[in-house]
Amino acid sequence: MSLPHRVLSLLFVFLSLCCLPVAAWGAQPLRIGYIPIADCLQLYVAVEQGFFAAEGLNVETRPMQGGPILSLAVEAGELNIGWSNVISLFQAQTQGFSFVLLAPGALEDDGPHLTHSLLVRGDSPLQTVGDLAGRTVAVNALGNVNDLAVSVLVEATGKDPQAVRMVEIPLPDMEAALTSGAVDAALMAEPFLSSSLARGTRLLVAAPHAVFGREFMIAGWFAKADWAAANPGCAAAFRRAVDKASAYITAHPTEMPGVLARNTKLAPNTAATIALPAFSSGLDQAAMQRVIDMTAVNGSIPAAFPARNLLAPGLDWPQR
Amino acid sequence: MTRLRPLIGLLAAALLWEAASRAAGTRAMPTPGEIASAFVDLVLNGTLLRALGLTLGHTTLGLGAAISLGVPLGLWMGCSRTARALLTPTMELVRPLPPPALIPPAMLLLGFGPAMYVTVVGFAACFPLLLAAMDAGRAMPAPLLDTARSLGAGRLRIATRVIAPACLPGLATGLRTALPVALIVAVLTEMVGGDGAGRLILRLQRTWRIPEMYACVIGLGLAGWALAAGLSFLERRILFWAPAYQRLPPQP
């Protein structure tokens, strides 16, 4: 064989080795992916209070930087259970990915549990959502719940949502983008919301997620439908642990800043001042169906589907 | 038969992807067929071409900035030992900064306009050019310079008539490396800046439209190929005198 042929065959062997999927090594702990933010409080509490251990679960938590990669890791089998905002789950559902919810996640309302607001600069000329037409709005991920909320709000004023230019900017950079004039409005989440308001930005819409209902379940814990079907005991145990954590959070609100400080890199005094979501073991299916229908009307998903399809079949879903 | 040869590599890759897609067994890795049909859809409704047009515009802006800064600087550093000693530490510290770390400050200081693209894309693309120019300057055959000097050529004439042409093949290689870098960084900047192919890819990925996303990525690859082919064409015209383009068999 001439030299080039030798080189080429070695190359192909090398390349094909790179394509071999990693072999499974046998019994492994339950891998749960989360984003180290306040919305994943149930996980921190469940780990700290030993709820997982009490259910016989050996859990390995894995912090991820963003929802899309987290969901991809669940799809790839790298993680067994993940955390995601519900709109992304709706979109995955309609694109043929089969995820199911295992447990309800963070609940937001327009009162004590307000964690997202639409802000503008202190001296901005914008007064209403309708003024956003032709302007730039920062959201933390394109096509997600925040993007959708702004679209629905703009549409409600009669303006065309396409006239609003959405840009994806990471949450920590949003305030700077707002004050420097790069964007005209930003849909911020805690912990950046409180600090930004304290530094002179102004509310344009205090509760943008109110378009989805007075109370809105913004996220949930999910897994692949195949995995949930193959591991019903595990899924049920996970759900029980998370429900216990939800109850604990509701019963011990003063302990939560400390939990946050220990599990995220948030400083304790910041953790004490921000608004936290609510958590419950029940889920309002009718409300979720309304949001699915709204998403379909808005065009974010091609067609609506029954909310039931998204719920893991083997688990209880008491009405909230 | 030789005309079809370029297709062999593409066909092999398509087959490899099909096998990989089946091995992965998930919709997160679509088959070439799905990607191809998504590609056709995106081209037909104009989305892909519009997005690629914007991206090519941003790439050109950044590349222009990179060439005007990187090439003279690199040539200077290559030919002058003092320049090299002065600037190399800074260059080596600044070079590995990844674009995702640079985009936020650029966005804050320059807003979302062309200035941001010129800065970020230009910054990233100027290093391959700078390095190529520097090494071309260092590798300049001494006899050429000595001859020019002994024939009485002034510094400017030496720079334009001796140094520049001798370095052109090396610069061409640098440009060939810098081109996809500029394209990639333009796409990355667009993901934050909000238009062009970068935004399209990001949006498709965020909304789980995976076949369309890969179709866009392939579109990006095709655009890069077109640019590279254009560059090769220009090179062959301008650098016909370089050994790489001699028609006589240069192969051993």
Add this chain to the structure above:
Amino acid sequence: MIAQVGRLFPLGLLLVWESLCRLGVIDARFVPAPSAILACLVTPGSAGDLLDQMGHTLLRTLGGFVLGGAAGLGLGLTCGVCRRFDKALLPLLEILRPIPSVAIIPVAILFLGLGNGMNVAVAAFACAWPVFVAVRDAVRAVDPLLCDTARICGLTQGRAFRLVVLPASLPGAVTGLHTALGIAVAVAISSEMVASSDGLGHLAITASFSHREPLAWAAVLAMGLAGGICSLVFSFLRRLVERSRPGLLGVQYRKGKRP
């Protein structure tokens, strides 16, 4: 003397940055002053953390660079020497070249999971290209005179390749490797920002999400340092080779002066 000034130049830039922050030209809430960043570096917890993460990043960079460099070398030599492979592979490679690492990361995760292998693969993919281009061009630019001489002297293809083409294309290959090193660092860090739970990229993202801007910027400074360290090692090795085998890497001596 000049070399000392060169090494102090980055420090000079830092001083300018510090004064701009003090004067209020740069908003210190969004772009912290170097003093704040240094204060953060000096606290034992952060310094150890940064060094740890730098270690992870450097390891991934090394893996990606070695793998990518080898792949680029192999592909470049093959395409440079054999026109048939060149024609068959070039369109495919030119289409793959402009693909950003963000598009490669999902594929890498699907096949290699979330560990170091994924970062190394993505970094290798990105940094193979400069090496490929440089090596291919270098092989094709080998002086035809040399090749003709080799043929006339009766060298076989293999020997001609080893004794003529390889050494003649070494300078170009080294330039490509130098470029690839910086790209390997940048892409390794980018992939950490997106999908890893350690490393400088992860640290920068996590710090900014926790409102700890000085730590995030310290991580960015550390990124530059990591790349600087890699380059130093590379330059040192290059100078070693140049000293022991002058002219091998293409640098010409002029009138007895060392380059």
